[in-house]
Amino acid sequence: MPAGEQSPLNTYLAHLEKGELAYQYSPEAGRAVFYPRVLCPFTGSAKLEWRISKGLGTVHATTVVYPAQGAPFNVALIDCDEGFRLMSRVEGIDPIEVKIGQRVRLRVHRPGGDEPPCPVFVPAEGV
Amino acid sequence: MEGLRRASAAIVGVAESDLGQVADGLSVIDLMAQGVQRALDDCGLKVKDIDGVFSATTQSRLSVQALCEYLGIDPRFLGSTIVGGSSFEYHVAHAMSAIEQGLCNVAVIAYGSTQRSVGRKQASVREINPYESPFKPFMPSSAYALAASRHMHQYGTTREELAAVAVAAREWALLNPAAWEKKPLTLEGVLSSRMVSYPFTVRDCCLVTDGGGALIVTSAERARGLKKQPAYVLGCGQSTTHSSISSMPDLTVTGALAAGKAAYKMAKLGPANVDAFELYDAFTINTILFLEDLGACRKGEGGAFVAGGRIGPNGSLPVNTNGGGLSYCHPGMYGLFLLIEAVRQLRGECGARQVKDCEVALAHGNGGVLSSQATVILGNAATL
Numbered sequence: 001m002p003a004g005e006q007s008p009l010n011t012y013l014a015h016l017e018k019g020e021l022a023y024q025y026s027p028e029a030g031r032a033v034f035y036p037r038v039l040c041p042f043t044g045s046a047k048l049e050w051r052i053s054k055g056l057g058t059v060h061a062t063t064v065v066y067p068a069q070g071a072p073f074n075v076a077l078i079d080c081d082e083g084f085r086l087m088s089r090v091e092g093i094d095p096i097e098v099k100i101g102q103r104v105r106l107r108v109h110r111p112g113g114d115e116p117p118c119p120v121f122v123p124a125e126g127v
Numbered sequence: 128m129e130g131l132r133r134a135s136a137a138i139v140g141v142a143e144s145d146l147g148q149v150a151d152g153l154s155v156i157d158l159m160a161q162g163v164q165r166a167l168d169d170c171g172l173k174v175k176d177i178d179g180v181f182s183a184t185t186q187s188r189l190s191v192q193a194l195c196e197y198l199g200i201d202p203r204f205l206g207s208t209i210v211g212g213s214s215f216e217y218h219v220a221h222a223m224s225a226i227e228q229g230l231c232n233v234a235v236i237a238y239g240s241t242q243r244s245v246g247r248k249q250a251s252v253r254e255i256n257p258y259e260s261p262f263k264p265f266m267p268s269s270a271y272a273l274a275a276s277r278h279m280h281q282y283g284t285t286r287e288e289l290a291a292v293a294v295a296a297r298e299w300a301l302l303n304p305a306a307w308e309k310k311p312l313t314l315e316g317v318l319s320s321r322m323v324s325y326p327f328t329v330r331d332c333c334l335v336t337d338g339g340g341a342l343i344v345t346s347a348e349r350a351r352g353l354k355k356q357p358a359y360v361l362g363c364g365q366s367t368t369h370s371s372i373s374s375m376p377d378l379t380v381t382g383a384l385a386a387g388k389a390a391y392k393m394a395k396l397g398p399a400n401v402d403a404f405e406l407y408d409a410f411t412i413n414t415i416l417f418l419e420d421l422g423a424c425r426k427g428e429g430g431a432f433v434a435g436g437r438i439g440p441n442g443s444l445p446v447n448t449n450g451g452g453l454s455y456c457h458p459g460m461y462g463l464f465l466l467i468e469a470v471r472q473l474r475g476e477c478g479a480r481q482v483k484d485c486e487v488a489l490a491h492g493n494g495g496v497l498s499s500q501a502t503v504i505l506g507n508a509a510t511l
Contacts, residue, residue: 009257035258035373061280061378063272064325065265075264075324077273077373087259087373096325100280111261118261 008036011050016117019108021053023084034084055106056081056127064095074098078121092122103127128220128363128389134511136223137350137357140170140343141467146456147307148243149337155186156193158239162341163198170343171354172233179204179231181222183214184239184339185251185459194237204231210367211494212407214238215342215462216501220363222344232346239339240458247335250459256371265324268332270372270496271410272324277378278412279326281427286326288430290317292411293330293453295439300450302440302480307336308454331411333452333461340463342470358470359511361396361487362504364389372496379427382500383420383491390489390502391422398422401504402485403472404444405465407493408451414438417491418446421502445482448472462492466503473507486510 006014008024012035015022024033027049029042039046057080066072074095078088090098091107105124110117142165144158159182167173180202182190191207204225208217215236222234242250264270278284294314300306312330320328350357366382366389369375391397398421406417415429423444424432432438438446447453449468452461469488471477486509492501 013257061273061276063264063269063276064322065263065269066322066324067263067265072322073263075262075269075273077378085373087262087264087371089262100276115261116257120262 008038012036013116015052016108016119021055021106021119022050023053023080023082024048025051032082032084034086051082053080053082053106056124057104057121059090059098059100059102059104060085062090062098062100078104086119088119088121090121090123128365128393131220131223131363131393132227133361133393133395134347134359136226136344137347137359138219138342138344138466138470138505139350139353139355139357140166140172141470142166142169142340143305143464143467144239144339146305146338147336149241151244153241155184155239155241155339156190156197158241158339159194159237159341160197162237162239162339163235166235166341166343169355172343174198174200176233177235178202179222179225179234181206181218181234181236182238183207183209183218183460186240202231204234210499212409212460212462213492213494213499213501214460215466216490216492216503217365219344219360219466219503220365220501223360223363226344226346232349234344235341236344236463237339237341238460238463240460241337242459243335243337259371259373267496268324268327268410271412272327273372274375274378274416274497275326275412278415281379282430284415284430286318287314288415288434289326289331289411290314291433291435292408292414292438293317295433295436295442296408296447296451296453298439299448299480300454303450303455306450306455307334308450327410333409333457334454336456336458338456338458340467342463342466356474356507358473358505358507360503361506361510362390362392362394363502364393365501367499370495370498375497379416381416381420381497383417383502386500386502387421387491390504394504396487396504400487401489402445403448403469403482403488404446405469405488405490406447407461407465407491408447408453409457409461409493411453413493414446416497421489421491440480448477448480448482462494465490465492469505473505
């Protein structure tokens with residue numbers, strides 16, 4: 001891709017800056033693709049479309065990290081309703097109470113400084 | 128593997144380098160060279176006989192080149208596949224292939240690590256994954272913990288069953304003079320240790336030690352004239368399913384399923400024929416997953432299978448007879464040590480931990496975060 005074009009990562013981050021979780025869709029495979037890349041892992045085609053997630057998903061796997069210093073925190077794999085999985089964390093509840101199968105909703109976290117925004121999730125009842 | 132011939136090559140020499148915490152200033156190439164020298168002694172060959180060199184380590188970018196310089200040789204064949212801890216199981220298949228093709232005849236496979244001495248951060252450069260690193264998983268523990276969470280959810284596997292894996296490993300380690308851990312461990316001791324990444328305490332996680340070693344692989348014909356009983360390579364299989372844990376197709380089914388199938392097919396054997404399983408136990412969940420995927424028990428039943436001491440020294444199925452990565456030694460890429468132990472079991476050299484009438488031993492390597500899986504089935508002369 002020419003130097004002036006945006007990398008998959010920077011496109012993804014630009015959407016997060018706008019508060020959106022972007023993913024790719026492979027029309028030839030009829031499937032979502034995540035993480036963003038330059039070719040489809042299902043077909044080998046470079047034809048990939050950008051789409052915006054509705055931001056709803058389900059906890060697929062969960063752990064609690066106990067750092068040497070500071071409070072324990074959650075790390076989870078989230079299955080978004082559009083059919084892709086990503087690593088994230090569930091906030092707003094005790095990290096050990098995060099359960100597989102639990103419904104969650106996107107919240108874009110903005111750490112500030114040099115760190116880019118990242119997609120985290122909060123519990124979502126009844127969606 | 129398709130394309131390789133059962134028992135065309137054999138592992139004829141094996142050795143560990145110094146293990147645990149090695150002398151200050153020893154480099155990873157020093158440790159590889161120690162392993163090479165001891166493995167050559169083990170089989171009666173000389174440095175000048177080596178015409179193929181394979182190596183992997185996280186602490187030397189061009190390790191195979193560095194090792195050749197150190198040994199003063201310019202071998203015909205080099206290989207340096209690096210897929211984490213299973214690299215050495217891949218190297219065995221690659222060495223076998225090169226030997227079958229006549230590209231080399233005496234191959235050495237070497238490893239070295241000083242991660243305990245220099246610290247884990249120095250031993251492997253941290254790679255940033257922009258889609259995972261922001262969430263600060265404690266890698267690799269958290270990746271395996273995520274897989275464990277799925278196994279617990281889908282199959283009801285418990286923390287006590289995970290702990291039983293660590294206890295069995297420790298019981299074996301107490302029979303191995305070379306093991307790092309020297310004290311008994313109980314289920315309660317595992318469960319009450321410092322939590323690292325739920326459901327794992329520090330006792331569900333492998334050791335952080337220094338160490339290295341080497342294997343010598345040659346053709347079956349040449350193997351028969353050497354010092355000790357050859358350990359014939361009966362079967363090899365490999366599968367790489369992903370690199371990052373977010374992309375693992377199914378967190379409860381590993382590439383060991385496909386790797387094992389290919390290895391059993393080539394060996395013309397099945398899981399019931401295996402006398403000793405040497406499985407890459409970086410974390411307690413690994414042993415459970417690999418016993419299932421390699422057919423020692425059914426999917427989902429691994430937790431109950433390992434409970435009650437079945438895989439310990441007094442159990443019915445010998446698993447990780449050297450004490451494993453959990454209690455014997457784990458310098459970061461443990462796969463070479465699985466092969467060393469499998470060969471020694473086949474030769475009957477294991478003293479108090481010797482498996483009775485061991486004719487077939489399976490070494491299963493794991494690399495990355497359950498990513499690259501490679502099985503090597505070895506057998507002694509009785510299996511030919």
